[in-house]
Amino acid sequence: MESKINSELLKHSTAHVLAGAVLEMFPEAKLGIGPAIENGFYYDFELPRTLIPEDLPLLEEKMREIIKAKHPFEKAEISIEEALAHFERANQPLKLALIKDLQKAGNETVTLYKSGNLVDLCAGPHLKSTGEINFKAFALTKISGAYWKGDEKNQQLQRIYGVVFQDKEGLKNYFHLIEEAAKRDHRKLGKELDLFCFSDLVGPGLPLFTPNGTIIKDELQKHIEKVCRSYGFQKVSTPHLAKIELYEKSGHAQKFGEELFQVTSHYKQNYVMKPVQCPHQTQIFASRARSYRDLPIRYMESEKQYRDEKPGEIGGLQRVIAITVEDGHSFCTVDQVKQEVKNMVEIIQNFYTSLGMWDNHSVSLSVRDYTHPEKYIGESSDWDLCEKMLQDISDEMGLKAIKHEGEAALYGPKLDFMFRDALGKEIQIPTVQLDFATPKRFELEYTTNEGGKAHPVMVHRAILGSYERFIALLIEHFAGAFPLWLSPVQVTILPISEKFSEYAEEVKTKLLENDIRAQLNDKAESLGKRISETEKQKTPYILVVGEKEVADKTVAIRTRGVKEQETLGLDEFVEKVVREIANKK
Ligand SMILES: [Zn+2]
Ligand SMILES: [Zn+2]
Incomplete structure (x- = not known):
């Protein structure tokens, strides 16, 4: 068996082959840049005419010839002056601009790579020769516009995207996945199976669940509430509005800023459409005197919350402005935190197992950025305690959580759960978060067994997260064939x-x-x-x-x-x- 080629080198070297092919088709083409990207590569060009899809097979044919010619990638290191002279003669203004940037940054030399007819400014590295690319394992996939250096003030170029794999099986699998993804697209299936719809009169980002879609949503809710009830969660229901002071106190007003929907009443009262559920629930806790004997107190609700999104970013069920969130909080003593978190992990484990998704999971222990403690609220001793506790839980439950520094929430560390859907896409939904800070901000307290007062710890948990995003995920995961x-x-x-x-x-x-x-x-x-x-x-x-x-x-x-x-x-x-x-x- 042939040894595997480094995929970054493969992708980037194929971008050079594309540039060579474009120069054959358009000798006057001006070359931009051509990096490797997640699934392949692209190259930007200024061309004498707009490309059409029919150009892609012609370019692919030229690329195959360049590959079969087995041109070596020949490296030359030359002075900036020589490079400027070369690309001046070659009439390549974009490359000249790049060299001038390198000159400004203090470089005295640059490297050029020659492969066939193409001499490109590039730091490398590359394959040894174009012949290492499998000519049956690449394809050009898309044409789009792109601004030079990604800046809309600059000129617009034409970008050609491509993919490349080790062998033709890889390319075949790629096309198969693309086809499957299109078949499973939740917007397409949502219409065919009559699950949800949108109305211009209601507005974008505001999905309407039809009778069929509502059944799915209600079944999920019934299931999750039943499981959580067995762990002591009680259902609560809170309004969609609150005075802005609530979110000023919780810190969400500053955090969400422009994403908050503000509503001013006829009587000049300023309200906010709730962006999260937690602050409302703290007020239910605060409504009565609490004793250590009452704890843990666990609330759950499935209610709407609202985030203002840029109109261009709204689409399907993935990004909506009215979000139905399945949310829950446990108020407990420090001694109870560990068991509470374990319970929540168990709930998450059972829920995703019942959907056949647990097999493909991974867990992240998201902790502070130790070099920037000022980015977080709360005592550092509380943080140490919480992080150790989550690590112990991971060890005891065999979660194999991988530590990610700097990924913690503002108020505490958390366990995040990731899954891969049927197409291999990573999804992060469930999370369990420890929070010492919010109860202090809201002055929540309970009477301890010594008769003193103490702040409870708040454990936030999301199991399915937002119903909208979760249903989109389920539609695509099951291709509409629900359990x-x-x-x-x-x-x-x-x-x-x-x-x-x-x-x-x-x-x-x-x-x-x-x-x-x-x-x-x-x-x-x-x-x-x-x-x-x-x-x-x-x-x-x-x-x-x-x-x-x-x-x-x-x-x-x-x-x-x-x-x-x-x-x-x-x-x-x-x-x-x-x-x-x-x-x-
Ligand atoms: Zn290169
Ligand atoms: Zn919360």
């Missing part, structure tokens, strides 16, 4: 013909009585057409009923993703589905 318990329609009944509608109705009633979300499709269309329509909706079970089923009181079952059809007695089928829903299969 049974989350499916808006769990069973669709199709009578073979009108003659069997009465029995089909009977089946539907029986399912509904057992809390199974069932629907009947007895439209005057062929059975084949109705089956394929239902399959497109990704319904977990399709029941076909005809003469035999009516006579035997059975149902013929087509299970999503299973080839063989199965027949069961109606009661048996109901039992099976009820059990599967309860088990979150």
Whole structure:
């Protein structure tokens, strides 16, 4: 087997090959820069005409020729003056500008790399020759505009993007992933499965959940509340508005600044649409005298919060301005913190296991930036204690958390959980955060067992985070084929013909009585057409009923993703589905 080529060198060297190909097509092209990027590379050019998609295959063909010619990358180190003279002669003003920048920065020499017809200003390094690139393993993917040096005051250039891999399998996998991502796009599936919509009158960034989407949202909420209730969480409900003073005291007014929606009432009262839930919940804690015997006190809620976003950054469910957040806090004593955090980690673990996502997780222990303690609030002794506690929890629970300095929240260290979705994209949602500072700011206190007063510790936790982003993630992760318990329609009944509608109705009633979300499709269309329509909706079970089923009181079952059809007695089928829903299969 051939040894693997360094992927940075490969990507960057292929950018040189692209520049060579562009110079062949447009000898008057002016070259910008051509770095390696996450998935490949790009190169910026000033060209005599606007590129069209049809240019890309022509350029690819020229690139293949350059690769097959096996041009070595020849390095030359020359003085700045010589370099200026060279690129002056070559009429390459952008390269001249780069050399002048290097001159200003105090460089006396620069390096040039020659490969075939291309002489490029570049620090390197590169492959030994263009021949090391596999000519079957690269592709040009996109043309876009780009400003010189990324500054919109500068001239606009044309950017060509490309990808390159070790072998043609790599390229094939890449195209497969792109195709899958497009098929799974939550905006596309959200429309096809009728889960949510937007209205120009309501406004961008304000999604409307349809009946189907609302079922998914409610099922998630019911599930999470049930689990959290078993750990002592109590549900609370707080208004969407608060006086700005609440957020001045919590520090969020300064932190969120322009992202806050401010509302002035007719009576000149200044309100803020809540950007987070925590401050409201502190006021429920503060509403009564609390004793050490009452702690931990745990609140949870699934309510909206609001963040003003730049209109250009709003899109689909990923970035919205009205966000439904599943939020929870535990107020406890220092001695109780460890157990509280362990409970929350367990909740997170169970929740993501039930969705089949836990296998692919990693954990970050996000601690202070020790060189800049002034960036945080709270006592350094509290911080030491908390960081050690989270480290112990990670060790005891086998979380293998990796320490990340400088990633802590303003008020305390935290455990962050990362997952990879079905396409390998990293998602960070759940978090458990320790907070000594907020209870002090709000003067929250409880009576200790010695009769004195002490501030509780606040543990913040998010499990699924925002329902909007989480549902977008679920749609893409499952490609719309939700697990049974989350499916808006769990069973669709199709009578073979009108003659069997009465029995089909009977089946539907029986399912509904057992809390199974069932629907009947007895439209005057062929059975084949109705089956394929239902399959497109990704319904977990399709029941076909005809003469035999009516006579035997059975149902013929087509299970999503299973080839063989199965027949069961109606009661048996109901039992099976009820059990599967309860088990979150
Ligand atoms: Zn280079
Ligand atoms: Zn919070």
